[in-house]
Amino acid sequence: MSRLYSEIINQRSVTGRGVTNLSEASTKVSVDSVDFWYGTKQALFNISLEIRDRSVAAFIGPSGCGKSTFLRLLNRMNDLIEGTRLTGTIRLDGADIYSNNANLVDLRRRVGMVFQKSNPFPKSIYENVIYGPRMSGVRDKARLDFLVEKCLKQAALWNEVKDRLNHSALELSGGQQQRLCIARALATAPEVLLMDEPASALDPASTAQIEDLIFELKKQYTIVIVTHNMQQAARVSDATAFFFQGQLIEFGPTEQIFTTPHQKQTEDYITGRFG
Numbered sequence: 001m002s003r004l005y006s007e008i009i010n011q012r013s014v015t016g017r018g019v020t021n022l023s024e025a026s027t028k029v030s031v032d033s034v035d036f037w038y039g040t041k042q043a044l045f046n047i048s049l050e051i052r053d054r055s056v057a058a059f060i061g062p063s064g065c066g067k068s069t070f071l072r073l074l075n076r077m078n079d080l081i082e083g084t085r086l087t088g089t090i091r092l093d094g095a096d097i098y099s100n101n102a103n104l105v106d107l108r109r110r111v112g113m114v115f116q117k118s119n120p121f122p123k124s125i126y127e128n129v130i131y132g133p134r135m136s137g138v139r140d141k142a143r144l145d146f147l148v149e150k151c152l153k154q155a156a157l158w159n160e161v162k163d164r165l166n167h168s169a170l171e172l173s174g175g176q177q178q179r180l181c182i183a184r185a186l187a188t189a190p191e192v193l194l195m196d197e198p199a200s201a202l203d204p205a206s207t208a209q210i211e212d213l214i215f216e217l218k219k220q221y222t223i224v225i226v227t228h229n230m231q232q233a234a235r236v237s238d239a240t241a242f243f244f245q246g247q248l249i250e251f252g253p254t255e256q257i258f259t260t261p262h263q264k265q266t267e268d269y270i271t272g273r274f275g
């Protein structure tokens with residue numbers, strides 16, 4: 001076993017608490033034969049995979065291999081880019097999210113997103129959290145107060161900000177801002193959380209907080225995370241997908257991907273031979 005394998009496995013046995021039993025969990029997101037184009041450029045080729053409910057799926061692979069593109073297909077964020085085209089099907093709880101009668105507003109509520117760079121609105125901490133519920137018409141102050149406390153607690157930020165909810169979100173540190181963005185995503189009661197390199201701009205302590213948070217959140221939510229950091233994928237995820245040049249090379253339980261990958265390309269990537 002290579003040194004990198006054994007290091008990753010050691011980290012996993014220390015921190016990989018409560019791995020979801022993938023064979024018992026039901027399917028939350030099901031992707032079948034997806035191809036995707038930006039204009040004439042094909043970015044994804046024949047992707048099929050299933051993501052289990054209340055599990056963490058990590059997408060890894062070298063820069064430009066299509067991880068973020070694929071993540072954004074799961075809540076139709078790529079629809080915002082002109083000239084894109086998709087074939088194949090993506091289902092959430094069995095319903096095709098690209099069908100003509102799919103409700104986009106409902107989809108984006110059910111599938112929340114957290115970006116690489118935290119992007120709080122230039123508003124108070126309180127207003128950031130309740131942005132989504134307010135937009136969908138919630139006006140009741142007691143309800144909004146309840147949501148703020150609940151979501152900030154879920155995002156492990158409440159204790160740090162409870163005395164300054166009316167302060168600007170921009171006064172928070174980078175790690176706190178990212179947890180605020182997670183709280184904001186949780187406030188619309190999503191079922192799936194998409195995270196595009198949520199910790200890549202953070203220091204090691206804040207990164208550890210986000211990883212702990214992911215571990216807590218998966219008890220309630222299905223989480224899909226794009227990460228460049230293989231140790232992070234090994235620490236937080238139940239299943240790992242390795243992408244290369246727009247293709248899904250291998251997808252399986254994280255421990256298997258990192259210990260006994262079936263494909264040579266996966267092995268080369270995780271042992272650092274390329275990428």
Ligand SMILES: Nc1ncnc2c1ncn2[C@@H]1O[C@H](COP(=O)(O)OP(=O)(O)OP(=O)(O)O)[C@@H](O)[C@H]1O
Nearest residue numbers: 038041043061062063064065066067068069070081
């Ligand atoms: N808006 C866009 N228009 C055209 N091409 C794009 C667009 N976004 C991404 N691409 C292309 O699609 C391919 C996949 O990009 P994507 O950002 O999904 O890769 P990635 O694996 O997430 O990369 P990274 O790890 O560097 O973020 C790349 O060739 C990229 O240039």
